[in-house]
Amino acid sequence: MVNLIKGIIFDLDGVITDTAKVHALAWKKTFDYLLKLRASLNFSESYSPFNLDIDYPRYVDGKPREAGIVSFCKSRNIILDEGDTEDIIEKGTLRGVANYKDKYFIELLETKGVSVFSDFVEFFLRAEKIGLPMGVASSSKNCKLVLENVGLAKKFPVRVDGVVSKNMNLNGKPDPDIFLAAASLLGIPPHKTIIVEDAISGVQAGERGNFGVVVGLARNIDKEALIKNGADIAVETLYELDFDTLNSMLANKVSREMKEAI
Numbered sequence: 001m002v003n004l005i006k007g008i009i010f011d012l013d014g015v016i017t018d019t020a021k022v023h024a025l026a027w028k029k030t031f032d033y034l035l036k037l038r039a040s041l042n043f044s045e046s047y048s049p050f051n052l053d054i055d056y057p058r059y060v061d062g063k064p065r066e067a068g069i070v071s072f073c074k075s076r077n078i079i080l081d082e083g084d085t086e087d088i089i090e091k092g093t094l095r096g097v098a099n100y101k102d103k104y105f106i107e108l109l110e111t112k113g114v115s116v117f118s119d120f121v122e123f124f125l126r127a128e129k130i131g132l133p134m135g136v137a138s139s140s141k142n143c144k145l146v147l148e149n150v151g152l153a154k155k156f157p158v159r160v161d162g163v164v165s166k167n168m169n170l171n172g173k174p175d176p177d178i179f180l181a182a183a184s185l186l187g188i189p190p191h192k193t194i195i196v197e198d199a200i201s202g203v204q205a206g207e208r209g210n211f212g213v214v215v216g217l218a219r220n221i222d223k224e225a226l227i228k229n230g231a232d233i234a235v236e237t238l239y240e241l242d243f244d245t246l247n248s249m250l251a252n253k254v255s256r257e258m259k260e261a262i
């Protein structure tokens with residue numbers, strides 16, 4: 001069979017490194033502090049903590065920092081003022097909440113460290129062996145820091161992250177912009193590109209960008225949630241993925257689309 005796959009774009013947190021867990025902890029601490037603070041100042045609001053199993057995948061995971069805050073707060077009928085760049089969380093502003101989360105996330109990175117998933121390493125080496133170009137597309141402004149921390153920065157010369165997105169004025173996930181920008185920098189057509197994502201917002205972005213095959217990596221959530229939101233296939237580890245299967249999935253998709261077009 002002709003190899004139709006031209007490249008792979010990976011999400012970072014929760015796909016390459018175990019940092020989705022670190023983000024989740026930092027968000028929990030941030031939102032619980034904010035919600036407690038608001039409940040203590042406002043009698044009409046009662047304190048109901050951030051739920052890691054429900055709120056994190058549904059409203060926050062994979063999205064740019066500010067979009068995650070707006071999305072979760074909306075679910076609690078909370079609207080925050082934008083605030084100033086240097087605000088602290090006690091100001092109750094969007095900037096203040098974002099700054100608190102980032103500070104705690106960096107603190108956790110430094111104290112707990114980061115590790116690379118072994119199934120990612122094995123999959124990456126297989127892809128490297130057959131010469132597939134690979135890139136990273138992450139909403140995180142700490143993407144470069146995390147990749148450097150684990151010694152993978154040089155392996156990914158194409159990196160579209162939260163900092164690059166801001167400079168290029170790209171919309172965050174669930175919009176497909178950052179994946180499309182990464183594909184364009186790699187010089188590969190999106191419909192022949194594999195996306196590997198662990199977040200709902202990420203598989204939604206893959207689907208919206210009409211990518212070749214969107215792989216949902218169900219490390220912390222149900223496979224069904226990823227399939228329902230746009231993944232073509234869901235796996236629990238990357239050991240389960242082989243290039244023959246991915247290639248035939250892509251071939252089937254191409255022939256289905258050609259039939260539909262006739």
Ligand SMILES: [Mg+2]
Nearest residue numbers: 011013014199
């Ligand atoms: Mg992720």
